[in-house]
Amino acid sequence: MATATxxxxxVLVADDEHVIADTLAAIFRNNGFDVKSVYSGYSAIETxxxxxxxxxxxxxxxxxxxxxxxxxxxxxxxPKSKFVLITGHSDYDENLELARRRGLDLLCFHKPILxxxxxxxxxxxxxxxxxxxxxVSTWKTA
Numbered sequence: 001m002a003t004a005t006x007x008x009x010x011v012l013v014a015d016d017e018h019v020i021a022d023t024l025a026a027i028f029r030n031n032g033f034d035v036k037s038v039y040s041g042y043s044a045i046e047t048x049x050x051x052x053x054x055x056x057x058x059x060x061x062x063x064x065x066x067x068x069x070x071x072x073x074x075x076x077x078x079p080k081s082k083f084v085l086i087t088g089h090s091d092y093d094e095n096l097e098l099a100r101r102r103g104l105d106l107l108c109f110h111k112p113i114l115x116x117x118x119x120x121x122x123x124x125x126x127x128x129x130x131x132x133x134x135x136v137s138t139w140k141t142a
Contacts, residue, residue: 008034009126012053014044014070015086016062024057027115033122041065048074053081055125057118060087068095075104082106082125086113
């Protein structure tokens with residue numbers, strides 16, 4: 001069995017609602033991931049260049065630039081990154097399909113979402129990339 005790379009999965013969380021971005025970041029950090037949170041799509045693009053996330057989790061509906069365009073922009077610089085988009089609206093389905101046809105590796109969750117669903121996804125990503133993953137806390141979702 002191959003030895004895990006000695007770093008945690010890097011996750012970038014983008015949401016213009018600070019409480020949501022920071023809460024998700026804290027939950028992911030407590031579950032062993034290296035996490036940064038930002039509060040706009042433009043900040044996500046800028047941060048991704050230096051942080052080089054393995055996974056980007058973004059709200060779709062943000063002011064300035066939406067999460068789909070954020071993912072498309074970041075994917076040009078970081079084609080191996082995975083993207084999780086979160087939305088409470090169904091009117092982006094056509095745009096999501098267009099992004100997928102352009103080769104974007106993305107997963108979309110509709111609100112409300114249980115954090116454990118995202119934790120499970122991130123854990124699987126860490127395994128796929130053969131990265132270390134050790135849960136830091138005993139926090140569990142219901």
